[in-house]
Amino acid sequence: MxxxxxxxxxxxxxxxxxxxxxxxxxxxxxxxxxxxxxxxxxxxxxxxxxxxxxxxxxxxxxxxxxxxxxxxxxxxxxxxxxxxxxxxxxxxxxxxxxxxxxxxxxxxxxxxxxxxxxxxxxxxxxxxxxxxxxxxxxxxxxxxxxxxxxxxxxxxxxxxxxxxxxxxxxxxxxxxxxxxxxxxxxxxxxxxxxxxxxxxxVGLDEVDKLVRAGEGWLAAHPEKDLISHRYLAHRRYLTDAALERLTEADGAELAEEPPEDSVSLAVERRTTVADVLRELGARWIADIGCGEGALVGELLKDPMIGELIATDVSARALIAAKRRLHYDDLPDRQRERLRFLQSSVTYADQRLAGLDAVVLMEVVEHVDPPRLPALADSVFRAARPGAVVMTTPNREYNVRFDSLPAGEFRHPDHRFEWTRTEFQTWARSVAARYQYAVEFRAVGAVDPEVGPPTQLALFRVEEAR
The missing domain is CATH 3.30.1610.20 (Hen1, N-terminal domain)
Structure with a gap:
C-alpha cells in the first residue's frame, strides 16, 4: 500500500x-x-x-x-x-x-x-x-x-x-x-x-474523529451526509449525532465576525428580536426555522411569555434544539410553555394560526426565490399572527467582512441576500397584499455607507393597530 x-x-x-x-x-x-x-x-x-x-x-x-x-x-x-x-x-x-x-x-x-x-x-x-x-x-x-x-x-x-x-x-x-x-x-x-x-x-468515538478531522470544511461540503454515513459505517444513530454537530458548526454565519470587543452579531440579533417581542407585549409566539434553538433559549428567560412554539423543517435540527435547551431537564412549568413542531415555512400549518407574533430570524434567505410567495401566504394569510418579526442579512454590508470573498454569500445555504432596497420593496409588497403595516429597523452598528449588517422588518396587522 x-x-x-x-x-x-x-x-x-x-x-x-x-x-x-x-x-x-x-x-x-x-x-x-x-x-x-x-x-x-x-x-x-x-x-x-x-x-x-x-x-x-x-x-x-x-x-x-x-x-x-x-x-x-x-x-x-x-x-x-x-x-x-x-x-x-x-x-x-x-x-x-x-x-x-x-x-x-x-x-x-x-x-x-x-x-x-x-x-x-x-x-x-x-x-x-x-x-x-x-x-x-x-x-x-x-x-x-x-x-x-x-x-x-x-x-x-x-x-x-x-x-x-x-x-x-x-x-x-x-x-x-x-x-x-x-x-x-x-x-x-x-x-x-x-x-x-x-x-x-466503529463506535461513538468515531463521531469525535470525524468532526475533528472535518473542522473547517466538512460542514459546508455538498456531500457531507454521504461522507458521514460511510465514514460511520452506515450506523444511523452515529450519523445523526455527527450531522447534528456539523449543523451546529455550519449554522454559524461564516462571515459574521464583528470587530473585537463588540458584542457578537448573532447575540445582538437575538437580543434585538427579543426586545421587539417585549415591546409588542407578545405572549404566544412561534419561532419558525428555529434551528438549534438559540432564540428560543433567550425567550424562555421571559416569564411574561405564555407559550413558545419552535418549528423547523428538519427533525434533526429540532433534536439539536432540545439538547441545547436541556429540554428533558427543564422544570415542568418551563416545558409546558414550550412546544416543538416539525413544519415547513412554505406550507400552511393551522397549528400556528392566531398567535400574537411569529419570528423568522435569518430564515427567508434560505428559501428558493420561486417559493417566496408560498412563504408569504403561509405566514401572513394562513397563520395570520398579530405581528411578524423578520430579519435577514444586508448584502450591502458584506464588503465590510474581510474574510468574505467578493460576490459570495455569508452562508453556503443562502439562496440569495437582499440589499436594503430589495428587502424593503418585497416587505412592502407583502404588507400591502395581506393588510399589514411594516416598519424597518437596524440590527448592529449602522455603517454610514452600507447600513447595518442585519436588517429587520416588523409587520403588524392593520386592524390591530
Missing part, C-alpha cells in the same frame, strides 16, 4: 526540503511505526531545494491483521480474512497510519516553520490503488469541492484482457494549493469513505 505527497514550494521563497519540517519527519532519516497488522514507513524519494516528495508505505501482514481484528468473520468466507486487497489498496488502514505518522501536521502545528504551516502550498498527492465504491466520478464529487484538481483513472481488471473492463480501483492524483493540515485531514476522512469499509469497530 503506497501514497506520495509532493511539493515544490514554488513562489514561497523557501527550499522544498522544508516540507520535512511540516511533516515532522527528517528527509535524511527513514522512519517506521507499528500499526494494526503491520508497519508504516515514511521516506523521501526526493528532497532538494526544488522538489520534495514524501512517501508512505504500509506493509500489512494478513495473518497479523486477522489476529488483531475484533469481531467474527463472515460465515462461509474464512479464507477472505487472509486473501484480500488490504495489503495492496488504500483503505482505513492507510488513514489510521497517516493519523499516527502525521498527527502534529494534521493539527496544523509546526514550531520550526509556523508561517509555512499556516500557508496554502502547492501539493500533489498520488494514490496508485484506491478502492472506490462509486467510480472515478464519485472521487471528483468528494475532492473537487475542497479545491483539488482530480485525475482518477480506473484501473483495469487485467491490462492484457481489456474486455474484462475496469476494476473498482482507481489510480488517483490530486493537485491543488492548500494547507498541508487540510490535505492530510481530507485524506484521513476520504480514504475509508471511498472504500466504504473500516478495519475496526
Amino acid at each position: 503506497f501514497l506520495t505527497l509532493g511539493t515544490d514550494l514554488s513562489g514561497l521563497a523557501a527550499p522544498a526540503s522544508d516540507f520535512g519540517f511540516l511533516l515532522h519527519k527528517n528527509p535524511a532519516r527513514p522512519q517506521a511505526i507499528d500499526v494494526t497488522g503491520g508497519s508504516a514507513h515514511v521516506f523521501y524519494p526526493e528532497a532538494t531545494d526544488e522538489r520534495c516528495t514524501a512517501a508512505v508505505m504500509l506493509e500489512i501482514d494478513p495473518i497479523g491483521l486477522v489476529k488483531a481484528s475484533r469481531g467474527k468473520a463472515a460465515e462461509g468466507f474464512t479464507l477472505g480474512q487472509y486473501v484480500n486487497d488490504r495489503p495492496y489498496a488504500a483503505s482505513s488502514l492507510l488513514a489510521v497510519a497517516l493519523g499516527k505518522l502525521f498527527r502534529t501536521a494534521m493539527n496544523g502545528r509546526c514550531d520550526a516553520r509556523p508561517e509555512l504551516a499556516a500557508t496554502a502550498i502547492p501539493l500533489d498527492i498520488h494514490v496508485p490503488a484506491l478502492p472506490c465504491r462509486g467510480g472515478a466520478d464519485f472521487v471528483a464529487r468528494l475532492f473537487e469541492p475542497l479545491g483539488w484538481t482530480v485525475d482518477a483513472q480506473p484501473v483495469p481488471l487485467d491490462p492484457e484482457i481489456p474486455e474484462w473492463g475496469a476494476s473498482r480501483y482507481v489510480d488517483l492524483r490530486l493537485t491543488g494549493v492548500l494547507r498541508l493540515a487540510d490535505a492530510l485531514n481530507h485524506l484521513y476522512v476520504m480514504l475509508p469513505v471511498l472504500d466504504d469499509a473500516k478495519h475496526y469497530w
Whole structure:
C-alpha cells in the first residue's frame, strides 16, 4: 500500500526540503511505526531545494491483521480474512497510519516553520490503488469541492484482457494549493469513505474523529451526509449525532465576525428580536426555522411569555434544539410553555394560526426565490399572527467582512441576500397584499455607507393597530 505527497514550494521563497519540517519527519532519516497488522514507513524519494516528495508505505501482514481484528468473520468466507486487497489498496488502514505518522501536521502545528504551516502550498498527492465504491466520478464529487484538481483513472481488471473492463480501483492524483493540515485531514476522512469499509469497530468515538478531522470544511461540503454515513459505517444513530454537530458548526454565519470587543452579531440579533417581542407585549409566539434553538433559549428567560412554539423543517435540527435547551431537564412549568413542531415555512400549518407574533430570524434567505410567495401566504394569510418579526442579512454590508470573498454569500445555504432596497420593496409588497403595516429597523452598528449588517422588518396587522 503506497501514497506520495509532493511539493515544490514554488513562489514561497523557501527550499522544498522544508516540507520535512511540516511533516515532522527528517528527509535524511527513514522512519517506521507499528500499526494494526503491520508497519508504516515514511521516506523521501526526493528532497532538494526544488522538489520534495514524501512517501508512505504500509506493509500489512494478513495473518497479523486477522489476529488483531475484533469481531467474527463472515460465515462461509474464512479464507477472505487472509486473501484480500488490504495489503495492496488504500483503505482505513492507510488513514489510521497517516493519523499516527502525521498527527502534529494534521493539527496544523509546526514550531520550526509556523508561517509555512499556516500557508496554502502547492501539493500533489498520488494514490496508485484506491478502492472506490462509486467510480472515478464519485472521487471528483468528494475532492473537487475542497479545491483539488482530480485525475482518477480506473484501473483495469487485467491490462492484457481489456474486455474484462475496469476494476473498482482507481489510480488517483490530486493537485491543488492548500494547507498541508487540510490535505492530510481530507485524506484521513476520504480514504475509508471511498472504500466504504473500516478495519475496526466503529463506535461513538468515531463521531469525535470525524468532526475533528472535518473542522473547517466538512460542514459546508455538498456531500457531507454521504461522507458521514460511510465514514460511520452506515450506523444511523452515529450519523445523526455527527450531522447534528456539523449543523451546529455550519449554522454559524461564516462571515459574521464583528470587530473585537463588540458584542457578537448573532447575540445582538437575538437580543434585538427579543426586545421587539417585549415591546409588542407578545405572549404566544412561534419561532419558525428555529434551528438549534438559540432564540428560543433567550425567550424562555421571559416569564411574561405564555407559550413558545419552535418549528423547523428538519427533525434533526429540532433534536439539536432540545439538547441545547436541556429540554428533558427543564422544570415542568418551563416545558409546558414550550412546544416543538416539525413544519415547513412554505406550507400552511393551522397549528400556528392566531398567535400574537411569529419570528423568522435569518430564515427567508434560505428559501428558493420561486417559493417566496408560498412563504408569504403561509405566514401572513394562513397563520395570520398579530405581528411578524423578520430579519435577514444586508448584502450591502458584506464588503465590510474581510474574510468574505467578493460576490459570495455569508452562508453556503443562502439562496440569495437582499440589499436594503430589495428587502424593503418585497416587505412592502407583502404588507400591502395581506393588510399589514411594516416598519424597518437596524440590527448592529449602522455603517454610514452600507447600513447595518442585519436588517429587520416588523409587520403588524392593520386592524390591530
